[in-house]
Amino acid sequence: MSISAYKLKDGTTRYRVRFTKPDGTRTDERGFKTKALAGKREAELKLGAAPKANEAPLRAFKPRLEKRLSRRTPGTQDVYLKALTNHVIPQWGHRRASTITRQEVQSWIDNEGYGRSVATRNLSLLKQLLDCAGVDKADNPVSYIDKPDRARREKLYLTFDQLETLASATRTRQHEVMVYLLGTSGPRWGEAAGLRIKDLSPNDNTLHIWQSASVVRNEVVLGRPKNGKDRWISIPTFVKDMLQELTRGRAQNAPLFLSHDGGYLRRPKGRSWYDGAKKRANKIDQNIPTQLRIHDLRHTAASLMVSNGANIKVVQHQLGHATATETLDRYSDLFREDLSSATSAFDSLFSGGQDVGTGHSDGAV
Known part of the structure; x- marks a missing residue:
């Protein structure tokens, strides 16, 4: 050695x-x-390091972890099961839980060259596998592992005029409505694609988000939304009018957005209707980036909501985040005006005859 x-x-x-x-x-x-x-x-x-008496290798606990993962949305479940089979079990399946050290896990993450998201996913799977094997939370060697730095990707936001240009650059009414829905109300793609006509309220401007359509091994699979909870979201009146026009005369249980075979719409990839719309929109307005992802329309919705005075709890609910803290963490750059307001409030508070340098008002001790 x-x-x-x-x-x-x-x-x-x-x-x-x-x-x-x-x-x-x-x-x-x-x-x-x-x-x-x-x-x-x-x-x-x-x-x-000697294993405990009669201790089974970690691969014996794979079925137990697979059962846990079955509670996830179909798309997430598929990704995690592939990672478990291709990354975690080949590396750790032959090992006994009591022989694995934190330093070994750290070395694995450092040497494999994983990006931040892949490292986080694989560590989560190993941690859960060890938990299935009976390792106490305090003793789990996956705790406190240093992950690779997150690759910084600037969020892209469109103005409403730019969103209008992008929507107009689509070549079907359905795709135009989808762009407006994603860019004003902020559902995830799978949530929007999983909507049925009956999920559009006839009484007000709301949509019921209760399922998500994901593509798993080239098949569309329906599951729960990302956080497992359903919600009602608000939509602008003009978007509701467009949806009602789009779906007039169709069965209530039918998908709101139809694929060519009459099923649920698939996420656009590569040379798709969305790719073409971006390129055409960019020729009209060069400030509309051609690298704009479909998920950036969700960011756009958050930006438009904040710029029009929506408070953090409203934005959280619309986007389906678990907490307002999660929303603030992701969109802190959108709340700079709140910081400016705080600065103005502080200036007003401390300018009325107070000596800011000492923290004492005139004549007071």
């Missing part, structure tokens, strides 16, 4: 432990922030 230092791309020093596996092959574990931590791991490897 040996310990050696190496450099990351940013110049940071890390340490690796080289050792021989039971099958005689040489390998190493990397990512130790200090030589002391590497030394501690070296000592563990020398002693050899």
Whole structure:
């Protein structure tokens, strides 16, 4: 066994432990922030972590975790099951839970080159697998693992005029209405695609979001919305009028938006109606980016709601976020005017004869 230092791309020093596996092959574990931590791991490897008596390998708990995952939406379930089968079980399935250390898990994440989202998903699966194996929450080695930095992607927002240009650049009435719905009211694509005609209230400007349409292995599958809860969202009057016109004479149980085969509409990918609409809209207004994702229409809806005075709880409800904190975290850049208002309020509060430097008003102690 040996310990050696190496450099990351940013110049940071890390340490690796080289050792021989039971099958005689040489390998190493990397990512130790200090030589002391590497030394501690070296000592563990020398002693050899022994599994508990009659402890089953982690692959034995895969069916239990698959049952847990069945509560997820079909699309999410499919992604997680693939990751479990292709990433987590091949790496950890042969191991006993009591022999896995935090440093091994950290080394796995550091060396595989996963992006932030993939690392987060795979760590979640391993943590749940260990939980299924009976590992206490406090002892779970997946806790406190350093994840890769999140790739920063600027949110793209359209003005209402730009949204109107994009909607007009579609070539069917259905696609035009879909762009307006996503860009003004903010449902997720799957939530909008999963709507039925009966989900449009005849009494007011609301839509019932209660299911989501996802494509799983090239088949459209219906499931619950992302957070598992249904909700009613508000839509502008002109969007309701367009929806009623679009669906007139059709059965109430039929999809609100129809695919070519009469089923639920699939998310546009590649050279699709949406891709064509973006390019045509960009020729009219070059400030409409051709890299605009369909999900950016949801961001646009959040921006339009905030700019028109909607409070954070309304935006949270429309978007289907679990908490207002989640909404604020995702759209903090939209609430800069609130900061300006706070600045004005502070200026008014502290300008009335107060010495801001000392925190005392005139004549007061």
